[in-house]
């Protein structure tokens with residue numbers, strides 16, 4: 001079966017929804033797909049802390065300076081300037097004025113503007129500690145009232161279509177490379193459909209699931225990075241995986257994130273004896289950049305042999321803490337931790353991919369007709385490390401620009417004719433869940449131990465032998481398997497893990513989130 005659309009958006013997080021909305025409003029017919037049955041399932045819906053606006057006394061130049069400092073000198077200055085100038089006004093016009101996202105207000109009825117680690121002043125707006133969910137709900141409501149957008153859930157992109165390689169006409173082999181849509185698995189039916197599109201926008205989010213401990217949603221397994229890699233798109237800065245320093249350490253809590261804003265509001269990191277340890281690592285103490293904090297925690301844990309450290313906010317008034325962090329309060333309490341009365345056990349966890357598919361200011365990749373937006377992309381904004389609360393803003397702004405630009409190309413060039421594509425040939429062997437489970441365990445623990453917070457040449461080369469061997473096995477397994485979410489995800493997981501590893505091996509100097517030590 002074949003579906004045709006003008007603009008195809010793959011992924012329904014903040015970046016994908018915004019891209020779809022912008023493209024439709026600019027006149028394009030849009031198909032927005034997500035592999036999940038619930039369009040809310042995403043990293044966006046997990047975002048707690050907030051999104052950057054403009055605080056009192058703030059300027060685009062100040063925001064630029066903070067982003068450049070966090071990025072450890074390798075941000076793309078043009079991308080940073082673009083976000084600092086155009087990002088906050090878009091939050092104001094689209095999210096606040098038009099959609100009325102329920103951001104918190106202060107007692108005077110003004111927006112409650114808060115500060116986070118490594119920002120030089122308060123400039124973050126939040127909706128309790130469920131900011132991403134509130135934004136997503138508003139975006140999804142806006143999408144539903146847009147007649148040019150069709151949202152289809154349960155459609156998982158398997159591979160990007162290459163015009164020369166997948167065209168049914170063999171002579172198209174001689175045409176230049178261009179993206180023509182995707183093969184997509186109808187997850188419920190098990191069929192793989194051909195979805196052709198004049199413009200394709202990848203918005204598949206991050207890759208935290210390739211690590212043992214991660215704050216990311218289950219869908220953040222690097223599908224977009226792997227698909228773009230197979231198509232030959234340029235990938236950039238993949239070695240810079242940011243680890244969040246504070247995920248709840250509890251066997252059943254799925255590394256629930258304890259927001260950075262808690263440290264912004266005065267919580268401090270202590271060891272099991274209650275001693276504050278961050279001042280010995282950085283002059284900003286517990287408000288130091290997150291990779292510094294994450295490595296400091298790992299160091300404390302290694303030195304003491306303790307399985308975790310603690311984040312202490314008990315010095316703040318209990319009622320205030322419950323009001324400011326209702327979701328964290330409630331979730332920790334479910335696991336037996338009353339954050340108003342006791343320190344929270346925490347460990348670091350893989351959190352954010354600063355790198356991804358290389359794009360320009362309109363989200364264009366190196367492959368014609370393919371754009372990438374949000375966490376799957378690398379705009380150059382984050383350089384070697386991300387400043388807190390800038391990623392939702394990046395997804396919003398680049399999603400918006402990419403959507404408008406995709407529609408502009410269609411308006412200028414007219415509707416192109418895409419030749420019929422070869423149908424996907426599906427194999428039939430059932431997938432053995434034991435293989436999937438064990439292969440994921442190997443990927444995750446190899447990446448955690450050898451390509452994680454602290455890398456050494458020996459660890460990286462050990463990871464290469466393990467993952468190469470595993471890739472061989474997985475690809476052999478994939479070629480015969482009946483298509484399913486599990487086997488598609490595993491194939492993408494190993495590809496993305498190797499792409500991150502190659503990037504780490506190619507970069508011989510420590511910088512930001514890529515931290516190397518001698519053997």
Ligand SMILES: Cc1cc2nc3c(=O)[nH]c(=O)nc-3n(C[C@H](O)[C@H](O)[C@H](O)COP(=O)(O)OP(=O)(O)OC[C@H]3O[C@@H](n4cnc5c(N)ncnc54)[C@H](O)[C@@H]3O)c2cc1C
Nearest residue numbers: 011012013014015042043044049050157205374375389392
């Ligand atoms: C716990 C947590 C807290 C965070 N807090 C903040 C914060 O306070 N402020 C901030 O700025 N940033 C925060 N971040 C980061 C931010 O949430 C993400 O970077 C951002 O939401 C990514 O948006 P996205 O649209 O690119 O991807 P996502 O929101 O992850 O959406 C990806 C979409 O792609 C779909 N998808 C994936 N693969 C496929 C496929 N093969 N086929 C079809 N669909 C697919 C998914 O189902 C999903 O719909 C946080 C992240 C986490 C994990």
